[in-house]
Structure formats: C-alpha cells, structure tokens
Amino acid sequence: MRSKTFENLAxxxxxxxxxxxxxxxxxxxxxxxxxxxxxxxxxxxxGSLFKYFGSKEGLFQHVFExxxxxFKGPLKAARNAEGDTFDRLRLSxxxxxxxxxxxxxxxxxxxxxxxxxxxxxxxxxxxxxRGYSAKFLRPLLEDGMRRGELRADLDLDxxxxxxxxxxxxxxxxxxxxxxHPALHGLSQGDARQRIDQLMDFIRRALAANNGEQHA
Amino acid sequence: MRSKTFENLAxxxxxxxxxxxxxxxxxxxxxxxxxxxxxxxxxxxxGSLFKYFGSKEGLFQHVFExxxxxFKGPLKAARNAEGDTFDRLRLSxxxxxxxxxxxxxxxxxxxxxxxxxxxxxxxxxxxxxRGYSAKFLRPLLEDGMRRGELRADLDLDxxxxxxxxxxxxxxxxxxxxxxHPALHGLSQGDARQRIDQLMDFIRRALAANNGEQHA
Amino acid sequence: MRSKTFENLAxxxxxxxxxxxxxxxxxxxxxxxxxxxxxxxxxxxxGSLFKYFGSKEGLFQHVFExxxxxFKGPLKAARNAEGDTFDRLRLSxxxxxxxxxxxxxxxxxxxxxxxxxxxxxxxxxxxxxRGYSAKFLRPLLEDGMRRGELRADLDLDxxxxxxxxxxxxxxxxxxxxxxHPALHGLSQGDARQRIDQLMDFIRRALAANNGEQHA
Amino acid sequence: MRSKTFENLAxxxxxxxxxxxxxxxxxxxxxxxxxxxxxxxxxxxxGSLFKYFGSKEGLFQHVFExxxxxFKGPLKAARNAEGDTFDRLRLSxxxxxxxxxxxxxxxxxxxxxxxxxxxxxxxxxxxxxRGYSAKFLRPLLEDGMRRGELRADLDLDxxxxxxxxxxxxxxxxxxxxxxHPALHGLSQGDARQRIDQLMDFIRRALAANNGEQHA
DNA sequence: TATGAATGAGTATTCATTCAT
DNA sequence: CATGAATGAATACTCATTCAT
Numbered sequence: 018m019r020s021k022t023f024e025n026l027a028x029x030x031x032x033x034x035x036x037x038x039x040x041x042x043x044x045x046x047x048x049x050x051x052x053x054x055x056x057x058x059x060x061x062x063x064g065s066l067f068k069y070f071g072s073k074e075g076l077f078q079h080v081f082e083x084x085x086x087x088f089k090g091p092l093k094a095a096r097n098a099e100g101d102t103f104d105r106l107r108l109s110x111x112x113x114x115x116x117x118x119x120x121x122x123x124x125x126x127x128x129x130x131x132x133x134x135x136x137x138x139x140x141x142x143x144x145x146x147r148g149y150s151a152k153f154l155r156p157l158l159e160d161g162m163r164r165g166e167l168r169a170d171l172d173l174d175x176x177x178x179x180x181x182x183x184x185x186x187x188x189x190x191x192x193x194x195x196x197h198p199a200l201h202g203l204s205q206g207d208a209r210q211r212i213d214q215l216m217d218f219i220r221r222a223l224a225a226n227n228g229e230q231h232a
Numbered sequence: 233m234r235s236k237t238f239e240n241l242a243x244x245x246x247x248x249x250x251x252x253x254x255x256x257x258x259x260x261x262x263x264x265x266x267x268x269x270x271x272x273x274x275x276x277x278x279g280s281l282f283k284y285f286g287s288k289e290g291l292f293q294h295v296f297e298x299x300x301x302x303f304k305g306p307l308k309a310a311r312n313a314e315g316d317t318f319d320r321l322r323l324s325x326x327x328x329x330x331x332x333x334x335x336x337x338x339x340x341x342x343x344x345x346x347x348x349x350x351x352x353x354x355x356x357x358x359x360x361x362r363g364y365s366a367k368f369l370r371p372l373l374e375d376g377m378r379r380g381e382l383r384a385d386l387d388l389d390x391x392x393x394x395x396x397x398x399x400x401x402x403x404x405x406x407x408x409x410x411x412h413p414a415l416h417g418l419s420q421g422d423a424r425q426r427i428d429q430l431m432d433f434i435r436r437a438l439a440a441n442n443g444e445q446h447a
Numbered sequence: 448m449r450s451k452t453f454e455n456l457a458x459x460x461x462x463x464x465x466x467x468x469x470x471x472x473x474x475x476x477x478x479x480x481x482x483x484x485x486x487x488x489x490x491x492x493x494g495s496l497f498k499y500f501g502s503k504e505g506l507f508q509h510v511f512e513x514x515x516x517x518f519k520g521p522l523k524a525a526r527n528a529e530g531d532t533f534d535r536l537r538l539s540x541x542x543x544x545x546x547x548x549x550x551x552x553x554x555x556x557x558x559x560x561x562x563x564x565x566x567x568x569x570x571x572x573x574x575x576x577r578g579y580s581a582k583f584l585r586p587l588l589e590d591g592m593r594r595g596e597l598r599a600d601l602d603l604d605x606x607x608x609x610x611x612x613x614x615x616x617x618x619x620x621x622x623x624x625x626x627h628p629a630l631h632g633l634s635q636g637d638a639r640q641r642i643d644q645l646m647d648f649i650r651r652a653l654a655a656n657n658g659e660q661h662a
Numbered sequence: 663m664r665s666k667t668f669e670n671l672a673x674x675x676x677x678x679x680x681x682x683x684x685x686x687x688x689x690x691x692x693x694x695x696x697x698x699x700x701x702x703x704x705x706x707x708x709g710s711l712f713k714y715f716g717s718k719e720g721l722f723q724h725v726f727e728x729x730x731x732x733f734k735g736p737l738k739a740a741r742n743a744e745g746d747t748f749d750r751l752r753l754s755x756x757x758x759x760x761x762x763x764x765x766x767x768x769x770x771x772x773x774x775x776x777x778x779x780x781x782x783x784x785x786x787x788x789x790x791x792r793g794y795s796a797k798f799l800r801p802l803l804e805d806g807m808r809r810g811e812l813r814a815d816l817d818l819d820x821x822x823x824x825x826x827x828x829x830x831x832x833x834x835x836x837x838x839x840x841x842h843p844a845l846h847g848l849s850q851g852d853a854r855q856r857i858d859q860l861m862d863f864i865r866r867a868l869a870a871n872n873g874e875q876h877a
Numbered sequence: 878t879a880t881g882a883a884t885g886a887g888t889a890t891t892c893a894t895t896c897a898t
Numbered sequence: 899c900a901t902g903a904a905t906g907a908a909t910a911c912t913c914a915t916t917c918a919t
Contacts, residue, residue, distance in 0.1 A: 051913075062879055063880085064915095132347060174415070182397060183397060195358065268889090276904075278889090478694050492902055493893090494894095494895080495900055503894090564690070569840075652864075709884060718910065
C-alpha cells in the first residue's frame with residue numbers, strides 16, 4: 018500500500034509520519050483516529066498523506082508492518098535463548114515485557130485491534146501475533162516434553178493457551194493502566210518479583226516433578 | 233437515563249429495542265455503533281429512540297445496566313456454591329461460561345469497552361466487572377487459605393490475578409472466535425474437558441499439597 | 448384559536464398555563480421557545496396544549512391577546528388624566544412604566560417581537576401597540592396645540608415620533624438590563640428623577656414658550 | 663475563527679459567501695438562520711462552510727467583525743467633523759444614516775441581536791456599538807458644554823441617552839419598515855427634512871440659549 | 878510532487894405536530 | 899377529554915477521500 022513517493026522521502030520525515038500515526042492510532046484506535054489531526058500535527062498537506070498510503074487503511078497497514086518488523090528482533094533473541102524450558106519461557110516473557118515497555122503505543126494498538134471488528138488487516142495482524150504461540154511457544158514446549166522437563170501427560174494445546182494467556186495478561190497489567198490498576202506501574206523490582214511468581218505458578222502447573230527442584 | 237416513555241412500552245417492543253441495541257453495540261462498539269442503523273433495523277422513527285433514552289449514551293447505559301442485572305443471577309449462584317475451594321472455583325467458572333454462552337453479545341460489548349477509551353460509563357462498567365474479583369474471588373481464596381486447602385505461602389494478589397486472567401482468557405477463547413480460534417466453538421463436552429484441564433493447572437499451582445490428591 | 452376546551456378549564460389552571468407560556472416566550476422568544484419545556488414545566492400532556500390552542504402559534508396568540516387586554520387598563524387611565532398637556536404626557540409615561548414594571552415579561556416579549564421577522568401575529572401585535580401613538584398620543588398633542596400649550600409650528604408626525612421614541616427608550620433602559628446598562632435598575636426615586644429630566648427635555652422642545660414657565 | 667482556507671479563496675467568492683451569510687442572518691437572526699439554506703443558496707458543499715469558519719458561530723463572528731470594520735469609516739469621518747456642537751451632531755447622524763442605508767442588513771442584524779439573548783458574541787457586539795456613545799457622543803457633548811454651546815445645567819448622562827435614543831430611533835424609522843411605517847422609505851429630501859426637525863428638537867432641548875439663534 | 882479546497886454522505890440530536898388509546 | 903407514543907424533517911457538524919492547481 019505504501020507508495021514509492023513515501024519511500025523517497027527523507028528518512029527522518031518518514032519517521033515523523035510513522036510516529037504521528039502510531040500515536041494517533043494508539044490513542045484512538047483505527048476508527049476514531051483522525052487523518053485531520055495527523056496532518057495538522059505533522060504540518061503536511063492532507064493530500065500528501067493519501068499520496069503516501071492511498072487511504073487511512075493503507076497508513077494503518079504501514080504501522081502494522083512496522084510493528085511486526087520491530088517485534089521480530091526480541092522474538093529471535095528469545096528463540097535462541099539457552100537453559101531449561103522454564104528459563105527459556107522466562108526469557109521470552111522478559112523479551113515481551115521489554116518490547117511492550119519500549120513500544121507501549123504499538124502494544125496499545127494491538128490491544129485495541131483485538132476486540133475491534135471491522136478494523137482493516139485485523140486478521141493478518143492477529144495471526145501474525147498468534148504466530149508467536151504457534152511457531153515459538155509450541156515448539157519450545159514440545160522440546161520441553163522431549164527433554165522430560167514437562168509432565169508427560171500435558172495437553173500441549175492447553176499448555177500453550179495457559180502460558181500465552183498468562184503472559185499476555187501480565188504484560189497488560191504491567192503496562193496498560195485500565196486493565197488491572199492493582200498491578201500497573203510497578204517498580205522494576207516489583208515487576209520482576211511478579212514475573213518470578215508467575216513463573217513459579219507455571220512451573221508448578223507444568224513441570225514434570227511438580228516443580229520441586231525450584232524450592 | 234431511560235425515560236418513562238420506554239418503560240410504558242409493550243414489553244416485547246422494549247425487548248426488540250434492547251436486542252437491536254445490544255446487537256449494534258456488540259458488533260461495532262460504542263463509537264462506531266449507529267443510531268441510524270438501529271432505528272432502520274427497528275423500523276421506528278429516529279425521534280422515538282431519543283425519547284426513550286435521551287441520547288446514544290443513555291441507550292448504552294441502559295444496555296450496560298441490563299447486562300449487570302443479568303450477571304447478578306449467576307454470580308449469586310456461584311457465591312452460594314458448596315464444596316472445597318477448587319470445586320467452588322470451578323462452579324464460578326462454569327457460571328461465567330454459562331453467562332457468556334447465553335449472552336455472547338453482552339460479553340463482546342464488555343470486551344470492546346475494555347480497550348476502548350472515551351467510552352461513556354467505561355469506568356463504572358469496568359469497576360462493576362472487576363468487583364467480581366474483589367468481592368467474590370478474593371474472599372473465596374482467603375477462605376481457602378484459612379481452611380488449609382491453598383498453599384500457605386501464596387501471594388493473594390497474584391493468585392487472584394492469575395485465576396481472574398485465566399478464567400477471562402478461557403471464556404474469550406471458548407466464545408469469541410477471533411481471540412483463539414483453536415479453542416473456539418468446542419462442543420459442550422470438549423469445553424468441559426478444557427475447563428477440567430484448566431482447573432487441574434490451577435490446583436497444581438495453588439493447592440497446599442501440590443494437588444496430589446487430585447491424581 | 449383558543450378552543451372551548453381551554454375555556455372550560457379551571458381558571459387557576461388556565462392562569463398557570465398562561466403564566467408558563469409567558470415565561471417561556473419572554474425568555475426565549477417565539478422560535479426558541481419550546482413546547483416541550485412548557486408541558487414539562489406544567490406537568491400536562493403535550494397533546495393537551497395542542498388541544499387548547501391548536502399550535503404553538505395559537506398559544507402565542509393567546510399570550511398576545513392577554514397582553515393587549517392587560518394594557519388596556521393603564522391606557523384608559525392615562526387617557527382620562529387631567530392637567531396640561533405635559534402633565535398628561537407625564538402621567539401616560541408613568542402608566543407605561545408601571546405596566547412594564549408589573550409585566551416585565553410581556554414587555555420583553557414585545558421587544559423580542561419588534562425585530563424578529565417570521566413571528567406569527569407580529570403585524571397585528573405591533574399595530575396594536577402602535578395604536579397607542581395613533582389613538583392616544585396624537586390626539587393628546589393635537590389638543591395641546593389647540594390649547595396653545597405647544598408650539599404652533601410643531602410638526603405633529605415628528606412630535607409623536609419623538610415622544611414615542613423617547614418614552615419607549617426610557618422604559619427599555621429602566622427595565623431591560625441589556626439595552627442601556629447605565630440606566631437600568633435605578634431606585635424608585637432615581638427613576639422618577641430621570642422621568643422628570645426627560646419631561647424637561649420634551650417641554651423645552653415642544654412647549655409654546657420654550658418651557659419657561661417650567662423653571 | 664475564520665480559517666486560512668477562507669482567506670485563500672478568490673475575493674469574489676469570499677464576498678459571495680459573506681453576502682449570503684449577511685442576508686441569512688439579517689432575515690432570520692442567529693438561531694433561525696440555517697446553514698443548510700446558506701450552502702444551498704451558495705451552491706457549495708456543507709463541509710466547505712464549516713472549513714471556512716469552524717461553526718455557525720464562527721461565521722456569525724466573521725459577519726460581526728466585518729460590520730464593525732465597515733462602521734469604522736463613517737465613525738472616523740464624523741469624529742473629525744468641524745463646526746459647532748449641533749453641526750457635529752448632525753453630521754454624525756448623517757454618517758449613521760448613510761451607513762444604515764448602505765448596509766441595511768447589517769443594521770437589521772444589530773437590531774435582532776439587541777433583544778435576542780443567547781446569541782454568541784452578543785455582549786462584545788453590543789459593547790462595540792455602545793462604544794459609539796461612550797467614546798464619541800459623550801466627549802462631543804462635554805466639549806459643547808465647555809464651549810458654552812450647551813446649557814450649563816445639563817445632565818450629561820441624560821443628554822447622551824436622549825440623543826443616542828433619538829438617533830437610533832430615527833435610523834430605525836427611516837430604514838426598517840416594521841418599526842414606524844409612517845416614516846419609512848421617505849425620499850432623500852424628506853429624510854433630510856426629518857433630520858432637520860430632529861436636530862431642531864435637540865437644539866431646543868439642549869442649547870444654552872434655548873436655540874434662539876436657530877430661528 | 879505537494880498542496881489544500883471541495884465534497885457529500887455520514888453523525889447525533891431536536892421539536893412541533895398527530896392520533897390511537 | 900386527556901394522554902403520551904410516534905413521527906420525520908430539520909438542525910449543526912465531521913471526515914475520509916478526490917483532484918485541479
């Protein structure tokens with residue numbers, strides 16, 4: 018969707034456009050976001066933005082692709098992590114936390130899209146994120162079972178669901194004020210403690226030996 | 233907000249109006265919902281709807297209050313449930329499941345409101361729902377600790393957060409297609425099996441004796 | 448326009464309806480007045496008001512006729528006043544002042560109608576008020592000329608215009624805040640003084656002997 | 663309030679828009695004026711008018727400012743006039759007359775605003791017009807007293823009120839049909855005669871020597 | 878290539894009036 | 899006779915999109 022016109026722009030201008038769009042979409046979601054506000058904020062002509070992206074939808078897609086690109090880094094790092102299954106899970110959670118802390122607006126956009134129907138690129142957007150579970154979490158757990166670190170009777174679907182859900186919820190709680198005010202805005206140390214507690218829960222629920230080595 | 237005019241209407245008409253509004257809000261959320269579409273769908277004059285509720289906001293509030301009323305029943309049933317802590321947790325989850333299965337659109341509205349800012353009555357709406365954890369889940373867990381059914385070293389905040397998050401996620405997965413397609417639309421039996429698996433996780437993570445009696 | 452239905456009402460109810468209408472029209476003028484507000488204020492059904500008067504216009508006409516009726520009394524008193532021309536002019540001004548002080552809302556309605564086109568019954572309304580000059584002021588001045596109390600070279604049209612305009616302006620200034628704040632809300636004594644000053648002006652301008660006997 | 667968009671328009675289009683707005687506001691007053699009618703009359707899109715002025719209120723403000731600008735010219739001319747106090751008063755009346763004859767619709771708007779509450783910019787609007795008396799008429803009369811052309815016992819407040827009221831009334835009568843049909847639409851010569859008569863009245867009422875030099 | 882004026886279908890909301898009960 | 903639910907054309911205003919300059 019993004020035209021060559023946009024790619025020919027000075028990189029810093031491209032960045033400014035992207036940043037403004039991210040801010041607007043994060044604050045208002047797709048439908049309530051206003052192209053008027055964006056061009057006003059940017060100080061460029063309305064026609065220009067449409068030349069760059071064709072439509073509001075195209076602009077949104079650009080933001081989406083950018084977010085996916087940014088997410089690839091931490092994911093790859095987590096994928097290559099070493100240690101036992103739980104160590105690697107913990108690292109992937111930390112990677113997620115780092116991402117949402119560095120890109121809170123992208124995370125907000127994702128959360129807004131989650132339950133907003135009629136948002137363009139919603140399906141590919143969500144599939145991409147779900148790909149995390151399918152392509153990363155599941156293999157990790159399969160590996161954990163092969164190694165005997167996880168209970169042999171574990172239902173993989175359900176384990177993926179459990180971890181995915183808990184991780185997601187914890188990230189929301191730690192970063193988005195309105196979901197669980199109680200856990201929001203913890204200090205670095207407290208956040209780490211919550212993460213440890215969560216990992217403890219997961220170990221107890223999933224580990225082969227009831228997580229006793231953990232004590 | 234709801235005027236006497238509306239209360240004087242024939243009950244079946246009240247129901248039709250409510251149903252149409254629920255459908256519209258569930259599909260589009262508050263801002264994208266269109267009063268025009270609603271009156272067209274209902275076949276009534278635009279002025280009538282505004283006579284009934286004063287404003288789009290008033291109509292939304294009516295829907296919200298209706299939802300809260302509907303939710304009180306299952307909640308009360310769950311509150312009075314007997315058995316050990318895990319039995320009671322399970323029953324409350326079943327109550328939640330029954331509610332979202334019978335009123336999937338109300339659940340969708342709630343989910344849309346969660347991450348939509350600028351929605352009227354958002355705060356009271358969410359507080360009402362959060363009240364579930366605060367007034368119901370927490371006392372239940374406290375009771376479980378007193379009885380010695382839960383680990384003595386359990387952090388209550390975290391336990392509430394964990395269960396609340398998992399229950400919410402499971403309900404989403406079982407009822408809202410776009411969140412976790414894999415778990416959506418299971419047969420009754422399969423859904424029950426998923427619930428059992430989830431309860432097993434929770435027991436392992438929380439029970440005093442590592443849930444061994446469960447085996 | 449006023450139906451028999453209305454005339455059959457209990458007099459105190461008739462009065463309440465009239466009073467509410469006067470208040471609404473005085474506050475908002477004809478177009479901005481709201482029938483909704485009136486029936487709400489009155490606690491009667493909307494249909495009833497329309498039964499009584501047929502339309503908003505009919506209600507306005509009723510108010511108008513009521514105002515004219517009320518105005519007849521002071522006018523008659525002023526007409527029968529004794530003394531020289533200037534004494535009688537002064538008494539008619541005092542009569543006008545008393546009227547607008549006792550019925551400020553009716554006066555406000557008149558002022559709103561003055562420059563509001565598209566107001567029903569505007570022409571008859573204004574003609575009725577103008578009748579004051581034509582039927583009362585002009586004969587009084589004619590009489591004054593016959594008696595030799597007024598300059599023989601006086602242009603009657605212009606004299607009527609002058610007095611009418613000044614009286615009207617003074618009443619506005621003394622009773623309606625927004626026209627001439629400087630003169631509004633004077634004490635009884637000060638208002639009387641202003642009236643004396645005005646009469647002095649008029650005597651100087653109109654009297655046969657330059658108003659010297661006045662000193 | 664007026665946007666750059668409007669200022670960038672071709673001057674003749676700006677004029678057409680302004681003219682249409684003046685016509686609409688003069689005919690109907692602020693509240694009854696219809697933006698729909700204006701754009702229909704202009705043959706432009708509804709959105710355009712709102713781009714130009716932001717709101718109906720903004721459009722009204724533009725008209726108001728335009729009127730004030732137009733009024734500055736005649737006022738300055740009157741201020742610099744020479745001659746005795748009455749000559750200068752007469753010239754200022756002539757200036758007013760010329761203005762209302764050239765811009766009758768602006769004068770109608772002013773008259774409508776006078777007794778219409780809830781009109782935006784009403785207070786500044788009226789203050790601006792009242793400024794005429796405060797800044798122009800009063801100094802002129804003070805000067806007249808210093809020169810000994812006016813009676814020494816004159817109450818200035820009252821004199822300002824008198825002249826202001828009479829001038830206003832005369833302008834209304836000469837230009838707005840519904841106020842005093844008798845004086846409306848006079849020929850140029852007749853109008854001039856009326857003005858002379860009015861000035862004669864004023865001289866008699868205010869002059870030091872009872873206006874005898876006038877005979 | 879950038880601009881920004883123009884568009885027009887869309888939004889929520891109001892209100893005098895009608896008429897079946 | 900009184901009621902008040904129903905009407906629908908009207909209101910001011912928004913906004914993504916187009917296109918001539």
